[in-house]
Amino acid sequence: MSIDEAKVRAFLHAQPQWLYDHAAEFNLRPIESKILSFQQGKMQVMQRRTEKMVSQLVQMLGNADANHTLMTKFMAFDQRLLSVNTLTQWQRAIRDGLKNEFALTYYALKIVTAVPKNVRVPATLLAEDRIKTIAEKLTAPVCGTLPVAALLELLPEQPRLESFLQLPLLWKDQVLAILVIGHEDEAHFTPDMATEWVTAMAENMAIVLARLLKLVR
Incomplete structure (x- = not known):
């Protein structure tokens, strides 16, 4: 079976988490700092989403008070x-x-x-x-x-x-x-x-x- 290297690289660039999730299947040991960096990135995204939700909630409550x-x-x-x-x-x-x-x-x-x-x-x-x-x-x-x-x-x-x-x-x-x-x-x-x-x-x-x-x- 022929493998298109470009497609594989494109997939891994688009889905970087996939390689970390399946590392054991390929006997790979990702660099710890990379894992930490990726996890930190996910946490930052979650934090930004949470902050946005909190901001929206505060605005909604503020609007409710103003309307009342x-x-x-x-x-x-x-x-x-x-x-x-x-x-x-x-x-x-x-x-x-x-x-x-x-x-x-x-x-x-x-x-x-x-x-x-x-x-x-x-x-x-x-x-x-x-x-x-x-x-x-x-x-x-x-x-x-x-x-x-x-x-x-x-x-x-x-x-x-x-x-x-x-x-x-x-x-x-x-x-x-x-x-x-x-x-x-x-x-x-x-x-x-x-x-x-x-x-x-x-x-x-x-x-x-x-x-x-x-x-x-």
């Missing part, structure tokens, strides 16, 4: 909304929730839908036509560093705000209001950030607003 904390904050925010009976109370609940639960104090809240004549709305909640036009085009939260100029004008000039959240309050595919939030940290609201939580928060604000505007029958 975030969920608690949103629940506290929603709890404020449940007790409101007027638009003034609704406005105050959102203000206090943003400040106390999320440390967000730079924001603008405007109602952009038509308001029934028999509903009293605080003047600070009324939106100009240009704001209504902008808000009507929003179908989902928008995060980033540069909002529409008209929305930026709703926020204070000082301190300098670097990142923003534009949050439409949707009810039955209709934009009832818009919440614009600014932050001094440019990395606080980024285009790639997850928006599931703020979307749920917007839905709850919109549901309460629809009731206060007597849109719910």
